[in-house]
Amino acid sequence: MSNPLSVQLYTVRDALAADPVAALERLSLIGFTTVEPFDLQADYLRLLPDFGMAAPSAHSRVIGDDVVPVFEAAQAYGIGTIIHPSATSGWDDSDAVVDLADQLNAVAAIAADIGITVGYHNHWWELESHLDGTSALEAFADNLDPGVILEVDTYWAAVGGVDPVGLLERLGDRVRLIHVKDGDISRDASRQTAVGAGRMPVLDVLAAAPNAVRVIELDDYEGDVFDALADSVAFLTANGEQL
Numbered sequence: 001m002s003n004p005l006s007v008q009l010y011t012v013r014d015a016l017a018a019d020p021v022a023a024l025e026r027l028s029l030i031g032f033t034t035v036e037p038f039d040l041q042a043d044y045l046r047l048l049p050d051f052g053m054a055a056p057s058a059h060s061r062v063i064g065d066d067v068v069p070v071f072e073a074a075q076a077y078g079i080g081t082i083i084h085p086s087a088t089s090g091w092d093d094s095d096a097v098v099d100l101a102d103q104l105n106a107v108a109a110i111a112a113d114i115g116i117t118v119g120y121h122n123h124w125w126e127l128e129s130h131l132d133g134t135s136a137l138e139a140f141a142d143n144l145d146p147g148v149i150l151e152v153d154t155y156w157a158a159v160g161g162v163d164p165v166g167l168l169e170r171l172g173d174r175v176r177l178i179h180v181k182d183g184d185i186s187r188d189a190s191r192q193t194a195v196g197a198g199r200m201p202v203l204d205v206l207a208a209a210p211n212a213v214r215v216i217e218l219d220d221y222e223g224d225v226f227d228a229l230a231d232s233v234a235f236l237t238a239n240g241e242q243l
Contacts, residue, residue: 004243005236006034006057008179008217011225013038020044024051026226030233031243036215038085040073048077057081057151057177057213062107062118063100074116081117081176083151091129091136101143108148119149119176124187127160127167135162141174151177151215154205155192158185165201168208177213180205180236189220194228196235203239214241 007027009016015023024044027035028051037045037058048055058079060070074082084104090096108118126137137157141150152175154164168175182198184191195202195216206214216232218225237243 003213004034005032005233005241006036006213006215007032007229008036008038008059008215010038010059011216011218011221011229015225016042016044020047024048024053027229028052030226030230032233033243036083037077037079040070040077040079045073045077055079057083057119057215059083059085059121061085062111063087063103067107067110071111071114071116075114080115081119081149082111083119083121083177085121086123086126088123088125091126092131094131094139097131097136097140098143101140104148105143105145108145112147117147117149117176119151120144121151121179122153122156122160124156124160127157127162135160135167138167138170141171144174149176150174151179152209152212153179153181153217155179155181155183155185155200158200159187165204165208168205168212173211175209175212177215178205178209179217180214180232181217181219182232189218190222192218192221194231194235197231202235206236206239206241 012023037055040060062084111118122137127135129136131139157164182195182200183193185199221228
């Protein structure tokens, strides 16, 4: 792996809302130099360089929303990859899945003209639903143009009932980023833990996507989330990953 560990800023959303400078400082003290924003209109994004941080990828809705401010913000902050953070419905209908892929393909074609890559991030429902013997996420991927990438949330894939290792192996190089998280593999996000402290086969997941950027995320956490991030980094770096 040549990419540094990243962190999805949604993990520390409450701290960012309360005191963005203090939150970014705590992330920098853990060692993060790469982050993944979830709000491209947030004022704190302009502070990232002050803490030695860059944001090569970000989450933002690009289907059904005005993409102009999204792409303008991406260009302003040097973000090269925009990930659509999941669609919640239509996964039990083949025509709806194809239509969603067509919409993302259309946005990706516009983005490519200005040097931005577009991708998709899953939750559990895309894996829980099956169409013609395959997960809806894989059916969706089959209808995406080659330039559209995937960011596989390996934890939510497991919650959806699909082996994340096999999923990554099947999707192959289409997967450019993965969300690395751990917990009891339930829909209860508050049961998530530091990476390495839960039930996920984390090392097997990493091995199945050797070239994918690793983005650490906790959707929720019952303790100090910065401690969980520090413990996650300690586990991952002890197992060959780098900050």
